[in-house]
Amino acid sequence: MAAPAEQLKQAMPYTTRYPELGTGPLDVRPLIDPELFELERERIFKQAWLYVARAEELAEPGDYKLRRLDVANTSVIIVRDRNGEVHAFHNICTHRGNKLIPEQEAQSLGHTATHTLTCRFHAWTFNTDGTLRGVARQESFAGLDKSCLGLNRIHCAEWEGFIFINLAEQPRQSLVEYLDGVADHYAGYPYNEATLRFRYSTVLNCNWKVSLYAFSEGYHVPTIHQGTFPSLATLEHTEFRCFGPHSTSGLYVPPVPGLEPTPVTANLGGRLRASNRHRPHLELLPENINPDNRQDFQFEFSVFFPNSVIHLCAGNGYPGMAIFHHQFWPIAVDKTLWEGTNYFRPPETVSERIAIAHTNALHRNAWLEDTSTMEQTYQALSSGVLDEMVLMDEELMIRNTHKHWHDYMGI
Structure with a gap:
């Protein structure tokens, strides 16, 4: 039996704002x-914009x-x-x-000083703008038109330094149109200053949405992370908003009376908080994030449909950490490449470098706790x-992703 409307609104105040x-x-x-x-x-995945x-x-x-x-x-x-423009190619x-560039792993970085990319098979050479530059023994080809044999281009666009691609022959929307209101919601933070990054990855034996959904809610935090982060027992998950297929929310952690960090964490975290470079920079947050300027702000986190979760911390929730994100790349129905990346401003001293490594390690340990549930969830659901x-009210972002998954799938 359905709950009466007023009772439903009291139990699910966020969800009932989005009746669809x-x-x-x-x-x-x-x-x-x-x-x-x-x-x-x-x-x-061949229609949506993908953050890469x-x-x-x-x-x-x-x-x-x-x-x-x-x-x-x-x-x-x-x-x-060579002109500074970013392109994407198959x-x-x-x-x-x-394959023009041999793969070493799921992602890798490189540099070409000559602004060319050369195939190791027959030495065909391409400029970094995708045009075909040179063909070995070109005279032995009949009527070869190099202008028609450039690299196969992929639609590519940039927003706030985040580079997206779209594999469709013709995207339904521009990137900014696709991002909807979440583009303005996150705009204006100096993401480009956080150039020190730590990336972790593993292949999980589960569906990509099982992983995504596990990172799309805070309901699990007081349980899963009670050993690593007991301070999160008072977590408040609030300020939910949906922007088309994307959704966002704010997490706050009021202090727990009598709970103090370990001496090492207090020492190293204190070094970052005392540094003007790494201290909390709540004043830099976009105006609609942490609108009441709460000092117990942990982070804003959003689901960017289809497979990314981006957290904006501004150095407050985790000492020194500016942003972090997760991506869930499907391999098979029961296999997912999970990638998590933490971003910091570069350290200026050895002590700052050690303190950043400590914050990063604590956060990595929490991710180990998160990922420990996913394979068991998938195995059980597969039965x-x-x-x-x-779902409860604060699992709203799962509900929004699920709804738009059905819209994209047409089922």
Whole structure:
């Protein structure tokens, strides 16, 4: 029996602001069905804008990033040309289809001082703007038109230093149109200052949405992280907003009376908080994030559909940390590449470097706790025992992703 309207509004004040999302259970099938996974490849990952790089990774002309996308059966080169423009191309030589740059792992960085990319198979050479520059023994080809044999271009756009690609022949929307209100919501923070990054990754034996959903709510925090971060027992998860397929929320952690950090954490965290470079910079937050200027602000975190979660800390929630994000790259219906990256402003002293490493390690340990649930969740759901999932109010961002997943899939 459905709850009376007033009772429902009291129990789910955030969710009921978005009646199109509903308040009932969600179907489990999208998390476990192999046929739906194959449809996702075409209807979501070859249609939506995908975050693939930070501008600082391509700081200089000739810098490039190689990004393998198993879900789209392709490999992508994102490169800054000699004029400073960023391009994206399929990593395939237009001669006989060899991979232009050999892959070492899911993502890697490189630089070409000559502003060219040369295939190691037959030495075809391309400029960093994608044009075909040179062909070995060109005279032996009949009627070869180099102007038609440049690298296969991928739509590429940048927002606040976040570089996105779109694999569709013609995207439905520009990147800014796609990001909707979340673009303005996050705009204006000096993301480009956080150039020191620590990346972790692993392949999880679960569906990508199981991983994404685990990082899309704070309901689990007091339970899963009670050993690592007991201070989070008082966590407040609030300020939910939906912007089309994307959603965002704020986390605050009021002090726990009598709970003090360990001496090491107090010492090292204190060094960062005392540094003008690494101290909390709440004044730099965009105006709609932490609108009441609460000093117990932990971070703002958003789900960028389809597969990214971005957290803006401004050095407050975790000492010195500016931002961090997670990405969940599908490999198979039951396999996901999870990547987590922490971003800091570079240290100026050895003690700051040690303190940053300490903050990063604490955060990494929390991620180990998070990822420990995902494979078991997927295994249990795959049994078919549950047809539906029941969500509480603060799992709103899962509900929004789920709704727009259905919209993209057309089912």
